Amino acid sequence: MDATRREFGSQFLGALVAYGFVETCWRRDLFAQEVRPTIDAWFKELGEMTADLRGRRLTDVQFQERMEALYRRVDLPALCRFVKLDEVERRKLPDNGALSAGFDLGGVGGLPAAPGFGKQIFGCGRGRSIVPHGHANMCTGFIVLKGRWAGKHYDRVETAADHYLIRPTIDKEFGPGEVSTISDHKDNVHWFRAATDGAYIFNVHVDGYDPRLGAGSGRLYLDPAGERVAGGLIKAAKMSSADCHRKYG
Secondary structure, three states, X not given: OHHHHHHHHHHHHXXXXXXXXXXXXXHHHHHHHHHHHHHHHHHHHXXXXXXXXXXXXXXXHHHHHHHHHHHHHOOHHHHHHHOOHHHHOOOOOOOOOOEEEOOOOOOOOOOOOOOOOEEEEEEEOOOOEEEEEEOOOEEEEEEEEEOOEEEEEEEEEEEOOOEEEEEEEEEEEEOOOOEXXXXXXXXXXXXXXXXXXXXXXXXEEXXXXXXXXXXXXXXXXXXXXXXXXXXXXXXXXXXXXXXXXXXXX
């Protein structure tokens, strides 16, 4: 009798495992058949827009407008599944600053091997930040995948030896599906602080898009809590990454 029970239990457990495997495969196949073509087309359009920006058929501000419109059309649950957000969420979020996770575009149909843009997922715990920073010769766009963020943008008006003059432009809470973009000529400093636990943002960036602007810079760290000066501007001291993360991460 005990042997029979053990056999039944083993067979039952095996059936459950097999069912789970079949269900997983079915879900992935369903995603491939019903959702993946839409995601492929979305990334293909993003690649075409990037080529137009690099070919100077679009200005950076026009690219921002197009990117925001494209982001607002995306199937957000499908995008979360495509970038495997559930797997990213299993990773430990840092005690300071943001997690940065990559994802693979190799299987996207119609997208060249070198699509001309970079991409990543940022994740933060409550109260942690994608610290305040700007860029030079870069366009980038965010869409919130999960959670809520306190987001601020500024225009970088002037660069001095030890500070930037910046003008506040956006100060709002961003929730799932909401977007923001930057370029050298509009909203080109940003800062996002997670207002909920486990907040995640999808990011695409195009650096070195205009040879006339010089080489891409990476991040330009600064302190937006600087002295208020004439014209509604802020004198934002330049900071190192370490100092910026100590204060705002």
